[in-house]
Amino acid sequence: MKPGRDPLTIAALQARFSDEAKCFAFLERIRWPAGPACPHCGAIERASRTKSRPGQFVCLGCARSFSVTSGTPMHKTHLPICTWIIAAYLIASSSKGISSLKLASLLGLQYRTTWHLVHRIRAMMDSDLGLLTGIVELDETYEGRLTALFLTKAGPVPLKGLFA
Numbered sequence: 001m002k003p004g005r006d007p008l009t010i011a012a013l014q015a016r017f018s019d020e021a022k023c024f025a026f027l028e029r030i031r032w033p034a035g036p037a038c039p040h041c042g043a044i045e046r047a048s049r050t051k052s053r054p055g056q057f058v059c060l061g062c063a064r065s066f067s068v069t070s071g072t073p074m075h076k077t078h079l080p081i082c083t084w085i086i087a088a089y090l091i092a093s094s095s096k097g098i099s100s101l102k103l104a105s106l107l108g109l110q111y112r113t114t115w116h117l118v119h120r121i122r123a124m125m126d127s128d129l130g131l132l133t134g135i136v137e138l139d140e141t142y143e144g145r146l147t148a149l150f151l152t153k154a155g156p157v158p159l160k161g162l163f164a
C-alpha cells in the first residue's frame with residue numbers, strides 16, 4: 001500500500017490474519033529475522049517445526065519445544081493469536097484510543113476477556129525492558145501501513161513493508 005492510502009480495512013485485516021499459521025508466520029518474521037531462536041538454550045535456526053500445532057518448534061539442540069510467543073504474554077493464551085494481533089492493530093491505529101467495550105464488540109469477546117487482553121497488549125507496548133516483545137503500531141508517516149515493532153535487547157526492529 002502506498003502512503004496516503006486508507007488504513008487497513010477490517011476485511012484486509014481479516015484476510016491478512018485469517019488463520020493461526022499466518023499469524024505465527026507474521027510474528028516469526030518480526031521476532032526471528034535470522035530464523036527460529038530457542039528461548040531455552042539459545043540455539044538459532046536449529047529447530048524443526050512440529051505438525052501438531054501451528055507455530056510450534058522442537059529445538060534440535062535441547063529437544064524442548066517453543067513458539068514465537070514463548071516468554072511473552074501471548075504464551076499459552078486461550079485466545080487465538082489472530083485476536084491478539086488484530087486487537088493490537090485496532091488499539092495502535094485508533095489515535096484517540098479505543099475503549100475495551102468497543103473492542104469487545106468489534107472482536108466478539110466478553111468485556112472481561114477484552115479488558116485483560118487490552119491490559120496485556122498495553123503492557124507489551126509500554127515495555128522497554130525487552131522482556132516483551134510485541135508492539136504493533138500504526139506509523140503515521142506511512143498511513144495505512146502497519147509498522148510492527150518487536151522490542152528486543154538489540155532494539156526495535158521496524159517492519160515497514162510487511163503490510164505493503
Ligand SMILES: [Zn+2]
Nearest residue numbers: 038041059062
Ligand atoms: Zn534449545
